[in-house]
Amino acid sequence: MTTPDYSIQAISELTGVLPVTLRAWERRYGLIRPARTARGHRRYGEADLRRIRRILAWLERGLPIGQVRAVLDGEDAPVLAGDPWRRAAEDGLAALAARNVPRLEQWFQRLVADYALEKVLTQCCDPLREHLRARPDGAAARLLLDSFLRQKLGGRALALAPGRRDPAWLVLAVGDPLPALSRAVPRGAPVWCLEDAPPWSALAPWLADPRTRGVLWVLGEHPGRRRADQLWPADAAPDLPAWCTGPALTDELITPPWLRRVPGDRAALYAAWDAALHDADNEHADKRGDAGATGLVS
Numbered sequence: 001m002t003t004p005d006y007s008i009q010a011i012s013e014l015t016g017v018l019p020v021t022l023r024a025w026e027r028r029y030g031l032i033r034p035a036r037t038a039r040g041h042r043r044y045g046e047a048d049l050r051r052i053r054r055i056l057a058w059l060e061r062g063l064p065i066g067q068v069r070a071v072l073d074g075e076d077a078p079v080l081a082g083d084p085w086r087r088a089a090e091d092g093l094a095a096l097a098a099r100n101v102p103r104l105e106q107w108f109q110r111l112v113a114d115y116a117l118e119k120v121l122t123q124c125c126d127p128l129r130e131h132l133r134a135r136p137d138g139a140a141a142r143l144l145l146d147s148f149l150r151q152k153l154g155g156r157a158l159a160l161a162p163g164r165r166d167p168a169w170l171v172l173a174v175g176d177p178l179p180a181l182s183r184a185v186p187r188g189a190p191v192w193c194l195e196d197a198p199p200w201s202a203l204a205p206w207l208a209d210p211r212t213r214g215v216l217w218v219l220g221e222h223p224g225r226r227r228a229d230q231l232w233p234a235d236a237a238p239d240l241p242a243w244c245t246g247p248a249l250t251d252e253l254i255t256p257p258w259l260r261r262v263p264g265d266r267a268a269l270y271a272a273w274d275a276a277l278h279d280a281d282n283e284h285a286d287k288r289g290d291a292g293a294t295g296l297v298s
Contacts, residue, residue: 096141118186153181162190172197175221219246
């Protein structure tokens, strides 16, 4: 049996931790020690994968990143923080109040260097946006934060565009593009992410592309009846998974039977995505097995 050997991109997709964060955990904190190839590329084994998941578990429990190595190595007992994200939110709020974009940039880069992007969004950025939404004087700061996040996540989304042979999902924003970006980007998997959803008839090139594994509409706003009919014609019936999710997905929204509704937060969506990928892998393996049994080679 061969020893599992993962690239940094593969480990990122398995754990949800961005490559820049994995490198910071290695260089700055000494948390992981991947092997290197003769050309200097990082390679991770099963032990590294287990350790990364233990790191994530301790961070989830509130252990500061600077204490994780000693705890994992059995040197210290953990000292859990009451709310490790409170200070981060306060720092972000101060940068927004001062309208200091360079400071906001430093704040964000520091967080994503130490923590998985999904955790930064869920534990810090989302609560901060809701806090600003609830404040009578918070509109300007929230608009600045939203604009900043759209630009940061938009750049990352472009970097995740699939290569010539990479399978990928097509993610389409309905209304505000931030919910789509904040769901598509943290997974780290190849994806096309469009900041405006075109009518169904315009999706033909993507639906015909063999790399396309599914289509996901993320509702940042409730589409009107006319636009909903353009997005999701009742007689469309695509041959690949077609889902909708997002903050504006409500019981009042009427969708065709072929469109799967995925309510809930990012975790619910990622669980559904992982299950779909698992099913697709099994289907591909079955097809290869059938081809081998018949002597056919695809």
